[in-house]
Amino acid sequence: MAIFINNETKVLVQGITGKEGRFHTGQCQDYGTNIVGGVTPGKGGQEVDGIPVFNSVAEAADKTGANATMIVVPPPFAAEAILEAVDAGIDLIVCITEGIPVMDMLRVKNGMAGTTSRLIGPNCPGIITPGACKIGIMPGPIHTPGGPVGVVSRSGTLTYEVVHQLTEQGLGQTTCLGIGGDPINGTDFIDCLSAFQDDPETEAVVMVGEIGGNAEEEAAAWIAANMTKPVVGFIAGLTAPPGRRMGHAGAIVSNGQGTAEAKLTAMRENGIHVCESLGDLGALCKRVFS
Amino acid sequence: MKIHEYQAKALFQKFGIAVPEGKICTSKEEISSLVSGMTMPVAVKAQILAGGRGKGGGVILGKTEAEVKEAADKILGMQLVTKQTGEKGTEVKTILLEQGVNIARELYLSILIDRDRGGIVIIASQDGGMDIETVAARTPERIIKVHVNPLLGLQGYQIRELIFGLELSGVVAKGFAGLLKKLYDLFTQYDGSMVEINPLVITDDEQVMALDAKMDVDSNSLFRHPDIKAMHDTSEEDPLEVAAAAQGLNYIRLQGTIGSMVNGAGLAMATMDLIKQAGVEPANFLDVGGGASAEMVKKGFQIILDDPNVRGIFINIFGGILRCDILAEGVVAAAKEVGLTLPLVVRMEGTNVEEGRRILAESDLRLTSAKDLRHAAELIAAI
Numbered sequence: 033m034a035i036f037i038n039n040e041t042k043v044l045v046q047g048i049t050g051k052e053g054r055f056h057t058g059q060c061q062d063y064g065t066n067i068v069g070g071v072t073p074g075k076g077g078q079e080v081d082g083i084p085v086f087n088s089v090a091e092a093a094d095k096t097g098a099n100a101t102m103i104v105v106p107p108p109f110a111a112e113a114i115l116e117a118v119d120a121g122i123d124l125i126v127c128i129t130e131g132i133p134v135m136d137m138l139r140v141k142n143g144m145a146g147t148t149s150r151l152i153g154p155n156c157p158g159i160i161t162p163g164a165c166k167i168g169i170m171p172g173p174i175h176t177p178g179g180p181v182g183v184v185s186r187s188g189t190l191t192y193e194v195v196h197q198l199t200e201q202g203l204g205q206t207t208c209l210g211i212g213g214d215p216i217n218g219t220d221f222i223d224c225l226s227a228f229q230d231d232p233e234t235e236a237v238v239m240v241g242e243i244g245g246n247a248e249e250e251a252a253a254w255i256a257a258n259m260t261k262p263v264v265g266f267i268a269g270l271t272a273p274p275g276r277r278m279g280h281a282g283a284i285v286s287n288g289q290g291t292a293e294a295k296l297t298a299m300r301e302n303g304i305h306v307c308e309s310l311g312d313l314g315a316l317c318k319r320v321f322s
Numbered sequence: 323m324k325i326h327e328y329q330a331k332a333l334f335q336k337f338g339i340a341v342p343e344g345k346i347c348t349s350k351e352e353i354s355s356l357v358s359g360m361t362m363p364v365a366v367k368a369q370i371l372a373g374g375r376g377k378g379g380g381v382i383l384g385k386t387e388a389e390v391k392e393a394a395d396k397i398l399g400m401q402l403v404t405k406q407t408g409e410k411g412t413e414v415k416t417i418l419l420e421q422g423v424n425i426a427r428e429l430y431l432s433i434l435i436d437r438d439r440g441g442i443v444i445i446a447s448q449d450g451g452m453d454i455e456t457v458a459a460r461t462p463e464r465i466i467k468v469h470v471n472p473l474l475g476l477q478g479y480q481i482r483e484l485i486f487g488l489e490l491s492g493v494v495a496k497g498f499a500g501l502l503k504k505l506y507d508l509f510t511q512y513d514g515s516m517v518e519i520n521p522l523v524i525t526d527d528e529q530v531m532a533l534d535a536k537m538d539v540d541s542n543s544l545f546r547h548p549d550i551k552a553m554h555d556t557s558e559e560d561p562l563e564v565a566a567a568a569q570g571l572n573y574i575r576l577q578g579t580i581g582s583m584v585n586g587a588g589l590a591m592a593t594m595d596l597i598k599q600a601g602v603e604p605a606n607f608l609d610v611g612g613g614a615s616a617e618m619v620k621k622g623f624q625i626i627l628d629d630p631n632v633r634g635i636f637i638n639i640f641g642g643i644l645r646c647d648i649l650a651e652g653v654v655a656a657a658k659e660v661g662l663t664l665p666l667v668v669r670m671e672g673t674n675v676e677e678g679r680r681i682l683a684e685s686d687l688r689l690t691s692a693k694d695l696r697h698a699a700e701l702i703a704a705i
Contacts, residue, residue, distance in 0.1 A: 247438075279572045
């Protein structure tokens with residue numbers, strides 16, 4: 033089962049002719065992802081490593097039957113690339129691009145309301161259902177197929193760390209995804225938690241948050257009200273100075289809002305098993321989930 | 323990216339928002355000629371990016387030319403200490419000499435990105451001139467919030483909600499509506515993260531005017547605003563942070579003694595937390611990028627070593643796709659090139675990790691290789 037993607041997902045790559053796009057397309061293919069086409073305006077008719085390139089998402093979707101897309105285009109063009117995919121009726125849009133202006137994302141977010149497309153990201157590592165499909169830039173081999181753990185995170189390499197520790201403990205994963213480090217993103221924690229709750233293969237969830245905003249607090253309240261599966265939570269940024277953006281555009285404590293302490297408190301109060309130190313996460317999951 | 327009051331006011335004027343008449347002064351020699359002929363009173367305002375200027379003595383109202391000149395002479399070049407500058411304060415390199423206005427009322431107005439709702443929020447209050455957080459805490463009923471859908475833009479009923487809430491009428495209400503529309507246009511066209519007017523004043527002849535101006539522009543948008551990018555003033559930033567940014571590194575300096583170099587922002591934050599939990603203080607946040615190339619590692623070393631407080635360094639790279647043998651060679655070469663003598667703890671994960679650890683172990687650096695994060699924490703505590 034897993035969530036959002038499986039071995040039937042047909043994937044396009046927007047920005048396939050760029051250096052990053054081409055490299056990660058190859059990595060996804062090597063993992064077994066069914067990449068059916070690429071999109072680069074003006075390069076339609078060409079091929080990249082045997083994959084056909086189209087001028088538009090609509091044309092690519094029409095010719096290939098793609099139902100998902102990975103966006104690896106530069107920030108000035110990324111918001112439009114998302115909207116083009118929405119307009120073409122793509123079900124799942126995974127935007128890797130970091131550095132999209134917030135104003136562009138506000139328009140995308142509000143413009144997507146009422147459509148059937150799901151956006152993951154931007155500024156994210158993507159999504160992987162181990163053993164079935166990888167749409168993103170995460171290293172495939174650290175994952176273990178078959179579940180029972182779902183992983184959702186705002187970060188990239190921190191997610192890899194978490195997955196690595198789960199794998200070391202012999203805990204496989206159903207689906208792992210990063211929802212992105214930007215202040216305005218598509219799919220949020222609650223969307224993922226809800227999908228994990230409904231997924232029969234997922235028996236437990238690890239949720240990795242960080243400072244900034246109040247998505248973790250909202251998710252914690254949602255978990256207490258709706259979730260029957262155990263959740264282990266981790267928050268990065270206890271030592272982050274207030275008022276500073278910690279790499280991710282969304283990782284900032286402003287006017288006392290969005291602190292790690294507040295998020296950890298919300299998690300504890302809502303029955304989430306809080307991991308205090310990153311080095312202990314795998315062991316904690318093993319204890320809580322078994 | 324924050325811009326100065328005088329820069330924000332120039333943008334305001336470009337959009338037709340009324341501001342007091344003002345002159346910029348950057349050298350003491352200019353003071354006399356700039357002040358002569360101005361109508362008194364004149365406000366002398368220090369142009370620094372940190373907040374709390376007024377309370378720190380960076381804003382003085384002079385009633386005579388002599389008073390204005392004296393104030394200008396005092397403020398220009400001073401080390402201005404405010405609640406946001408730290409003890410050393412910030413050197414005032416530019417002052418704004420601004421015509422006084424006859425104030426009938428002081429209001430508060432700001433426009434912000436509302437990340438939780440995915441929209442734009444306008445905040446207004448009748449209690450202008452005060453710290454808005456204090457107003458929000460003590461008298462939340464005196465704060466008016468209007469949420470704008472960025473696709474639909476600012477609607478007439480939303481402007482009216484603010485007008486009624488602020489108890490404005492007649493010419494003043496019209497003036498406020500006009501100013502708000504222009505401010506909203508400025509905010510959206512220039513990719514604002516925040517624009518704040520505190521106080522927004524109503525003069526005794528019923529003009530609506532921005533007496534102060536704060537603006538923060540989304541750094542991600544600077545590629546389409548070269549005029550804003552040119553306003554970037556790095557003089558109030560930590561020199562190491564400025565140097566790191568120029569190298570494409572995400573670096574924030576802290577007060578501790580253990581430097582860290584990590585790939586990815588989330589893992590870098592978690593690594594700082596880990597250092598603290600090991601019983602020592604982190605010296606920095608440093609994200610060398612998800613890919614962590616040998617070149618970036620070298621640049622990272624240089625920045626960390628330029629901080630004299632650093633007593634040891636922790637490298638935490640979760641490569642995954644990266645080959646650890648290549649990464650290890652890069653770390654060793656970079657450490658030698660920069661002449662690293664401080665103790666170094668390296669934790670890496672990825673393809674060929676055993677080979678990578680062997681390369682580290684065989685190097686003649688003061689280096690220990692951690693097998694996992696728990697082990698790394700123990701090694702850091704022992705530095």
